[in-house]
Amino acid sequence: MNWVPDFVGPGSANAGSIDRSCHFLEMLMNRPAPPPAPQRLRPLLMALLATLTLAATWPLPATAAPSRGARSAGSQAAASTKARAPVTSQTQTSRQARREAMRQxxxxxxxxxxxxxxxxxxxxxxxxxxxxGGGRKPMVVTHQTTDRVPGHGRHWEAGPAKQPxxxxxxxxxxxxxxxxKVNHAR
Structure with missing residues (x-):
């Protein structure tokens, strides 16, 4: 039994179009492959780098003069490393809040x-x-269900224990x- 249809034979009217289709497929298969992704992305990455470099050198707007009680840059850096404001976010459940506080x-x-x-x-x-350098650092994760500060809801706090x-x-x-600090709804 022959599985090739009759209209595809060499003497048929469709023979020329099939030859052209085969030639097109052969041409597609023999053409060079597109360059790998890093080569195609390089021009885009270079443009992005140039934009960021330009933005970094652009002058910033002038800020207001410091107040009389303002700290110097050195004392501000020391104060920021010593005590930062707690990072606060919101989740749905207590478990999600505890895990997020631990991650932070x-x-x-x-x-x-x-x-x-x-x-x-x-x-x-x-x-x-x-x-x-060796040794252990004590860390504490606390669930606050009743906060003494009015307006503060249920939340988890995580961080180093105060020393002493x-x-x-x-x-x-x-x-x-x-x-x-991560707040939670329920």
Whole structure:
């Protein structure tokens, strides 16, 4: 049994169009492949780099003169490394908020706490992270369900424990000002 249709034979009217189609397909298969992605993206990346370089050298607008009580640049840098405002974000659940606060404070979410404290105001988890030069760095993750500041809702705080270790009236370890704070809805 022959599976080739009758109208495709060499003497048929469609023979020329089929030959042209085969020639076109052969031409497509033999043409060089397009360049790899990095070669195609190089001109775009170079233009982006030139734009960023130009933006970095563009003069900034003048700022207002410092007030009488303003700090110098050196003391501002020292103050910013000493105590930063907490990073605040919002999530839906308490679990999401705790994990996000731990991520922001660079505490592995898979790490087990060395101690847990349960109080009427919430829960507190204690972790010990290795220090780069050796030793352990105490980290604290605290669930605040009743905050003393009016208007503050339920949230998790994570960060290094204050040194020397200080506690609040409920017996929880205080968290340093360099902490992450994540609010949650429920």
């Amino acid at each position: 404070a660079r505490i592995p979410t898979s790490q087990q706490p060395v101690k847990q404290i349960y109080t009427p105001a919430g829960r507190q988890l204690h972790y010990e992270l290795p220090r780069p 270790v200080r506690t609040d009236p409920l017996g929880r370890t205080r968290v340093s000002n360099d902490k992450a």
